[in-house]
Amino acid sequence: MKLGKILRWILGVFVFGGVLAVIILKPLPFLFYHNLPRLGFLGRAIYIFILASFMCIYRIGKGPTGADRIVALDILGIMIVGLCAILTISTGRSWYIDIGIAWVLQSFISTLALAKYLEGKGFDE
Amino acid sequence: MNDLIGFILISIGLVFDLLGCVGLVRLPDAYNRLQAATKCVTMGTCSILFGTLLVIGFTAAGMKVILCMIFLILTSPVASHAIARGSHKSGVKLWEGSVCDAYAEDNK
Amino acid sequence: MKKSKIILFILAFIIWIFLNWKPDWQHLLVGFFIAVFVSYITGDLFIYRAYILKxxxxxxxxxxxxxxxxxxxxxxxxxxxxxxxxxxxxxxxxxxxxxxxxxxxxxxxxxxxxxxxxxxxxxxxxxxxxxxxxxxxxxxxxxxxxxxxxxxxxxxxxxxxxxxxx
Known part of the structure; x- marks a missing residue:
């Protein structure tokens, strides 16, 4: 039991540190458009978002109860707004932030609907 | 100068987003996960949006970033409140190491 | 009831201006009509005690x-x-x-x-x-x-x- 926990810790620290080292050393090269300024920063930010999203997806897949899955979906929805903001800076196209505004409101309403469903009642209460 | 402060704020926000998701994986039950994730991800995303505002200035997109921040701060705690209430009513148990549960005692 | 509609009109108009920065007169005209419409429909739904805003x-x-x-x-x-x-x-x-x-x-x-x-x-x-x-x-x-x-x-x-x- 004790040994298994220590082994899991060592494995987790190794994987986490490895991914962070990849983020710092090799940003995603020329993913979207050519000749943009600050593309290295965009690549590193997208790596961090991918890492965080995989944690959310792990919780959506594994979560023992339905509440855990809904929490992870809510958090995933909020993080997409941050991704939209970063895309706005690095590509210089201002319509990405429009997606962000719409996403905030839509994610809020869908979370409310899922919470209502979890409560076990209809929508009219 | 504004660019530098903006990029520092964006980096801080990214780190807090990542820590919120680590909390989502590590903490033991739904309520604790909700706490860690809501706080860290809300304020991390607000920090990213504020850094974006500093970098692109008060243009058309900058005003929309301000609006986005206001909506995020107003809606995110309400959503977490709704999830907590719904999960307690649907019978999700607290963690075994919890100290007390006044809500279940009062709703007998 | 009248006062709450006026307050909602001001809020809706400010949000419209934020969405269409920088304001010119065409945007302001369209926004004025939309804000009047929205505040006429949902005016007495949200604000009950308008006097505290003074x-x-x-x-x-x-x-x-x-x-x-x-x-x-x-x-x-x-x-x-x-x-x-x-x-x-x-x-x-x-x-x-x-x-x-x-x-x-x-x-x-x-x-x-x-x-x-x-x-x-x-x-x-x-x-x-x-x-x-x-x-x-x-x-x-x-x-x-x-x-x-x-x-x-x-x-x-x-x-x-x-x-x-x-």
Whole structure:
């Protein structure tokens, strides 16, 4: 039991540190458009978002109860707004932030609907 | 100068987003996960949006970033409140190491 | 009823201007008609006590007492959560406690619940308006007693919010 926990810790620290080292050393090269300024920063930010999203997806897949899955979906929805903001800076196209505004409101309403469903009642209460 | 402060704020926000998701994986039950994730991800995303505002200035997109921040701060705690209430009513148990549960005692 | 429609019109118009920056007269004209339409339909749905918006002292308290304390508590909450998550032994001690509040209005209770949710280590689970009771999930329970928990969690924001919204 004790040994298994220590082994899991060592494995987790190794994987986490490895991914962070990849983020710092090799940003995603020329993913979207050519000749943009600050593309290295965009690549590193997208790596961090991918890492965080995989944690959310792990919780959506594994979560023992339905509440855990809904929490992870809510958090995933909020993080997409941050991704939209970063895309706005690095590509210089201002319509990405429009997606962000719409996403905030839509994610809020869908979370409310899922919470209502979890409560076990209809929508009219 | 504004660019530098903006990029520092964006980096801080990214780190807090990542820590919120680590909390989502590590903490033991739904309520604790909700706490860690809501706080860290809300304020991390607000920090990213504020850094974006500093970098692109008060243009058309900058005003929309301000609006986005206001909506995020107003809606995110309400959503977490709704999830907590719904999960307690649907019978999700607290963690075994919890100290007390006044809500279940009062709703007998 | 008339006053609440005017206030909603001003809010809708400000949001329209933010969405269409920089304003020129075509945008302003279209926004004027849309704001009139929206405030005519949903005017008496949201705002019941329009007279409290007249007092300039409330705006003063909101901008210079509530917002700085709120932001400071948010930053403290972030570092608190980060410390608990990174620490290998996971130092948590969770539980749901009961606290009392003396706020009665809808807006005041909403702002109180939002502030408590973004404060370090607390999350509102349910509100009972008749008895004035909030059920709070606390990640590090320091006291199970109602009075002591009220003193730690609620009191700081309640004093300010009572001046703003009551």
């Amino acid at each position: 007092n300039p002292l409330r705006y003063w308290y909101f901008a210079f007492y509530y917002i700085p304390i709120f932001l400071w508590e948010c930053v403290k909450a972030n570092f608190d959560v980060a410390y608990r998550v990174i620490h290998p032994a996971l130092p948590i001690n969770p539980g749901i406690v009961k606290v009392k509040t003396s706020l009665k209005t809808d807006t005041g209770l909403t702002f109180l619940a939002n502030s408590i949710t973004l404060m370090p280590g607390t999350l509102v689970v349910d509100v009972n308006r008749e008895e004035g009771v909030l059920y709070v999930h606390w990640i590090d329970v320091k006291s199970k007693d109602v009075e002591a928990a009220t003193k730690i969690i609620v009191e700081r924001f309640e004093k300010i919010l009572k001046k703003i919204f009551e």
